[in-house]
Structure formats: C-alpha cells, structure tokens
Amino acid sequence: MALVKDNLLLYAVRGSLGDQFTIYERNDQIIIAKKRGPSKKKPTKKQLEARYKMKIAAAYAIAILQDPELKAYYKSLAGPGQNAYNMAVKDAYKAPEIQNIRFEEETVVVTAKNEFRVASIDIRVVDAAGSILERGKAVLGRNGVDWHYKIANLPPGGKVVVVAVDLPGNETVREVRLE
Incomplete structure (x- = not known):
C-alpha cells in the first residue's frame, strides 16, 4: 500500500489498473494498493x-x-x-451488555450499557411453575446507566428475567433466580 502526495497524474484517477493496482481515496488521501481478488478457499x-x-x-x-x-x-x-x-x-x-442486576428493597436495578444507546429494559417476574406474574418496562435513572423497575412481589423459587434492547432491536437476556 502506498500513499500518494501531490501527484497531478493520479489526482483524478480512481479504480483498478489492469490486474495490478487499485487506486482509491480514504480520508482525503489517495492510496495505491495491490489489487485483491476473491479468495479461493471455502469460507468457514x-x-x-x-x-x-x-x-x-x-x-x-x-x-x-x-x-x-x-x-x-x-x-x-x-x-x-x-x-x-x-x-x-x-x-x-453488537447487542447491549447487561453488567449487573441487583435488588434494592422492591426495586430491581439493572446496569446496562451499549456503545451507542440502550433503548429499553423489559422485566418479567416468573414464578417457580414458569408462569409470568408481572412484566413491564424499567425506567432509566438519572445516571443514564441504571434502569429501575418496582416489583410488586418476588416469588420464592421464581426468577426475574431482564431483556435489554438497543436501537437496532438487538436483545440480551439475563435471568436471576430468586431464593
């Protein structure tokens, strides 16, 4: 790969020269590189x-x-x-990442992050038999990372299912078993 500086001949040229070189521009720099062809190997x-x-x-x-x-x-x-x-x-x-789930009295606090933005956090409370007792959306806290959801009751032997969703709709699911 070569970077071209102040060359009138290549100033307006873009594309391939035979099967030898490709000339393109990236970040306002003209680049000359060996022309690549398709791989002969079967993809993994x-x-x-x-x-x-x-x-x-x-x-x-x-x-x-x-x-x-x-x-x-x-x-x-x-x-x-x-x-x-x-x-x-x-x-x-990339999907969002659920970093932490903790309980503060009757509130579930979920710490979630994404490189861009976590759009929503859905909470489901499931009893030991697998029936959904409660579901709802958590509310984003003031710090912009923690999401809060107030639970009516935590069934012993049940679980809390947390689903983090980002703008594109990627989901990350984590469960916490209740003792």
Whole structure:
C-alpha cells in the first residue's frame, strides 16, 4: 500500500489498473494498493456467520437512515472518515451488555450499557411453575446507566428475567433466580 502526495497524474484517477493496482481515496488521501481478488478457499462457519450478521447490520443501516432523527443521531457520533451509515452498521452489529442486576428493597436495578444507546429494559417476574406474574418496562435513572423497575412481589423459587434492547432491536437476556 502506498500513499500518494501531490501527484497531478493520479489526482483524478480512481479504480483498478489492469490486474495490478487499485487506486482509491480514504480520508482525503489517495492510496495505491495491490489489487485483491476473491479468495479461493471455502469460507468457514464463523466467516459465514459474520457475513450474515454484517448483511443484517447493513440492511438495518439502510432502513434506519430513512428516519431523519436517527440519521442525525448516528451522524453526530461519527468521527473523521465515518458517516451515519458506518455508525448504524456498528450499532446493529453488537447487542447491549447487561453488567449487573441487583435488588434494592422492591426495586430491581439493572446496569446496562451499549456503545451507542440502550433503548429499553423489559422485566418479567416468573414464578417457580414458569408462569409470568408481572412484566413491564424499567425506567432509566438519572445516571443514564441504571434502569429501575418496582416489583410488586418476588416469588420464592421464581426468577426475574431482564431483556435489554438497543436501537437496532438487538436483545440480551439475563435471568436471576430468586431464593
């Protein structure tokens, strides 16, 4: 790979030169690189999964950028050489992370984070038999990380199921068994 500086000949040239070189521009720099061809190897299972995940993320990015508010949100997070589409793909590629679930009296406090934004936290209280006793959405606390949900009662032997959802709809589920 070579970076080209102040060359009038390559100033307006982009694309491939035969089967030898590719000339392209990134971050206002002209780059000449060896032309790459398709791989001769059969893709692995992990590569196929990554390609599928990227295909879904790209489809999300294209769809979400039709909304001017979300497009402006993603554009505000873009750094140099990035755009709203790049940020939307990055957001769709990773699910939110539930870091901690704790109980403060009758309140469940969930600490969740995402590189971009956690859209909602859903809470379900399930008894020992597997019946849902209560469900609802947690409310974001003042610190912007903790979500609070007030529970009517905690059934012994039951569990609390926490579902964190980000803007693209990626979900992370964690359960806490009650003693």
